[in-house]
Amino acid sequence: MLGKPWMLLVLEISSATNIYIFMGQQLATMSFRDKGKLELRSVRRKLLLEALGNELPNSTIRYMSKVVAIEESGFFKILHLVDGTTIKTKVLIGCDGINSVVAKWLGFKEASYTGRYGIRGFAELENNHSFEPMLMQFYGKGFRAGVVPCHEKGVYWFFTWTPATQDKELMENPAKLKQYVLNKLENMPSNVISIIEKTDLDAFHSAPLRYRHPWELIMGNISKGNVCVAGDALHPMTPDLGQGGCSALEDGVVLARCLAEALSKKQKEEEKYKRIEQGLKKYAKERRWRCIDLITTAYIAGVIQQADSKFVTFFRDKILAPLLAGQLFKKSGFDCGKLN
Helix, strand or coil: CCCCCEEEEEEECCCCEEEEEECCEEEEEEEHHHCCCEEEEEEEHHHHHHHHHCCCCCCCCCCCCCEEEEEEECCEEEEEECCCCEEEECCEEECCCCCCHHHHHHCCCCCEEEEEEEEEEEEECCCCCCCCCEEEEEEECCEEEEEEEEECCEEEEEEEECCCHHHHHHHHCHHHHHHHHHHHCCCCCHHHHHHHHCCCHHHCEEEEEEECCHHHHHHCCCEECCEEECHHHCCCCCHHHCCHHHHHHHHHHHHHHHHHHHCCCCCCHHHHHHHHHHHHHHHHHHHHHHHHHHHHHHHHHHHHHCCCCHHHHHHHHHHHHHHHHHHHHHHHCCCCCCCC
């Protein structure tokens, strides 16, 4: 999903259903009960970050501290921040997003543009909505949309499409962007259209959909010495599986486990550096093919689901709809292990 304010998590004990609809006609329905007792849950990122941040000592998190340069200094790295200050660190983990400075230092190129754009919004209502606890996805010619309730009075929605040259001006004008989406979804159920109509303009967000080429992860350095990357800095992907934020949480679990093993004993700096290096190599090895799998599957799923070719859309609607729904469950049902 396009999930900056909200993340889509799959948990146990099912009550949710995934429905695929083309221009008002239902194509496929798949209950989470059929997939190992999984359930669809929406988690607000702000609350998740606050919960994680509250577990850290005070002053651990520094805001407005963008890294502009990385300098090597023996067994340490020195970070130069935009405000002129420096930080000396034994381990550098780049979680600095799709435009990561750390990823660039490791040799990765900028994430590639898919040619598609995504719009996301969140409607906060005065009264309870009428949606069932299910994810609804809609196909159209050259676009795809989805709606999922987050709580009794909140509904998250998204819309992806390939803009024409004349559409570029929409990105700077939320009012025109809103009307464009409404025009495209005019044949959708009235309660879906109502949600978009009730979404405030400042809750409309658009962005180009970008991803990292899988072969960069095959040949590139996820880690180097005491430096590595995680999250969007490592595996920017299109939102078609809803696994971007979830895979970042997987990164965190694996990385914590590998570093805990490396730092479990008191050591001299040289030995500690070597153990950190080995720990990060282990992390990179464990995450590499999982990231390649997600990036590749998400990209292909997005191309098929948003197709405007008559042949592809016929094939998608008649054969692939339940298979694509199954990929959402299959890719989310990944066990990254536990922390010791």
